[in-house]
Amino acid sequence: MPRDGTQTRNRILDSALVLALEKGLAAASLDQVIERAEITKGAFFYHFKSKDELALALVSHVAELDRRNHASIVARVEGLSRDPLQQVLLACSLTADLVAPSEPNPGCLFASYCYQGDLWSEAARKICESNFQEQAAWIEGKLKQAAKLAGRKGKSALPVSPAQLAMMFHSVFEGAFVLARTYNDASLFRKQVLAYRDMLEAVFKPAK
Template identity: 30%
Template sequence: MFRKATKGQETRERLLAIAEAAVLTKGFAATSIEEVIAEAGITKSGFFYHFGDKNALAHEMLQRYVAANDDLFEQLFGRGAELSDDPLQGFLIGLKLLAETMADLPNGHPGCLIASVCYQERLFDHTVRQLTAESVRKWNTFFRERIEAIAAAYPPAEPVDLDQLAGMMSCIVDGGIIMSKALDDPGILPQQVLLFRSYIKLLFQR
């Protein structure tokens, strides 16, 4: 049985959503606590009831963002594994589903909070910087495990570092987000994911 969110929880979630949208639009440095408070329609004391300072806000915002991405990856690649027992085919299906999900975003991908922190890392304390690093390592491990299962069944056509290949996924997604924004073309990100899919297919499929 689901518990209904309390008013305090709803306010906290609204603050996180408002802050995330602002940060993805213009960065952490240009996002002030005052504007988040104004849009949420609460007092400054109400904000500080939920978050001790901007670093605390950033930390919880990142946790929320990472959890959402974790859920998305588990859902899409889990679906791929359900549709095929073959590790390569299941992974290819997951990548296709990911590309379709990115293509379905009405205004393109809003951006990456992890990248935003990295670009302005001096604004944050050790806890926030550590969370970004742990998040990237976790996603690299997620893809490494799946690629390792593929390599065990299908030796690669060319020598390849599986760790670097797993990390390539994050590089493609973040690079695709930047390119999409720079050229005002939301289609670039899903196309880049599909190109990675083609590379995986060529590297492992016989």
């Protein structure tokens, strides 16, 4: 058997990811991707037919990492508590820690793509959408359970539907990156995700 090419492929992907978050993949030339990956043009085009193919492979790659990360958070959180609301709150806390406060270019590849028309193919969109959906569905399910439990104690209906609350996770998540970049302060990401968590908690546990 020949030597393993997956290592080189991953180097290309890693290089592209760094550049994509730093300056946007559209603005990053293949030469830059190649230089950073420390390979040659020949090697690049051996693994990818075109820049578009790289772009698509990169979303797929990141989506896969994201799904694994989400699965890991779910597993940890479901081990820590049996209460559905607590599980969601814990998941928020873990998500908040995903970005180091010192990170120079905190951001989400999905958001980066969706503001760069060239890369925002229907295929890429669907990958992002399904990731969002999967995660939102988990939150929504948990919140519905939580609402039922709270309802049994004879409380009023929620001011916002579990579906909208679940989607708001991604609103805040994505918006927090924009905030962090605009204020040039990566710690804002953490603060905003935690603020969302605290608001969620308050909505489900109204003043006694």
